[in-house]
Amino acid sequence: MRRVTIKDIARMAGVSVTTVSRALNNAPEISPETRERILELCREEGYRTNLLARSLISSRTNVIGVILSDISGPFHASLALHIETCAAQLGYQVMLCSGQPGSDRIDQLFDLLISQGVDGILLTSASNSAIPLLERYQSTVPTVLIGATFAPVSSSMRINSVCTDNYVGGQMAARYLHSLGHRQVAYLGVRQGSDTHLLRHRGFLDAAAELDMTVDTVWNPASHSTSESGYQMGRRFFLKPFSHTAVFAVSDLVALGIMQAADELGIAIPEQLSLLGFDNIDYASLPKIRLTTISQRTEALAGASVRLLTELIRQSDGMEFTQCLLTPELIQRDTCREICTEHKAAVQKSSRRSYLR
Secondary structure (H helix, E strand, O other): OOOOOHHHHHHOOOOHHHHHHHHHOOOOOHHHHHHHHHHHHHHHHOOOOOOOHHHHHHHHOOOEEEEEEEOOOOOHHHHHHHHHHHHOOOOOOOEEEEEOOOHHHHHHHHHHHHOOOOOEEEEEOOOOOOHHHEEEEEEEEEEEEEEEEOOOOOOOOOOOEEEOHHHHHHHHHHHHHOOOOOOOEEEEOOOOOHHHHHHHHHHHHEEEEEEEEOEEEOOOOOOOOOOHHHHHHHHHHHHHOOOOOEEEOOOOOHHHHHHHHHHOOOOOOOOOOOOEEOOOOOOHHOOOOOOOOEEEOHHHHHHHHHHHHHHHHHOOOOOOOEEEEEEEEOOOOOOOOOOOOOHHHHHHHHHHHHHHO
């Protein structure tokens, strides 16, 4: 079957090719009635815009590349959904890839996306190797990092980024637990190679020091933060004597694993131990979980990233480098409670029981 062309649509509608093109690009020069008549005809005839031909004319494909560092995780899955939704609202399609900075694959993905003519690239990464990677490619294609960096937010920073303020999120977590009366807290799941984790950890420790809280950190030796790693860390922690009244998990996935370990060992949350997560993934709000957490505000994070990238694409003559920090939000559910004398006694009892198992 012969493919329907834009000339065919123009002939059927009794208008010029230019008018059809304007209708497809939502240009204001034509009436809504004419636009709808042309779009309906395109649907009936199965006409599809030739992106290659459009790109040859305009030097744009209206496609952005998105590279996620962990496409299997619920946080990145939600982020990808919001990126795609926002991009569509702005007239862009998304080409989605998965890759971790520091590997050979990430360079291959950048080269692949550039060869496909994407107008810009979003990279999500918590790795400290992301910045030199973007510095290497941003002269070829507009790029934006969704992640974290220790560099100060200033015009001297040589990449464009949109990040949750993980340092403030860590402070927020410490102050919230302190407000509930917790003074001895365990921090589970920090990974050494993750700027995101290190910033959260630093913010928590700084606020805890000001508030005279005692914090014991359990580092995650695994390469990823998963519910399984949280479960393993939780079991090791609970099987030793502990007098902590609260646990701050570096992510919600880690918190879910900790919840499972606590349940198996007979430690009631929040009656005996408060648990606070970070991210606000969809699972956190399920009825039998109801995890109190620090939200990264995924929709806002995705929207700000896409809008910055599309602005960079439009400003072909270049812009100053932009860094945007979004303040996280505390989501109070059911896994944290105000501490009391009875709560302290329950924690001490559970710690002795766990040690005997």
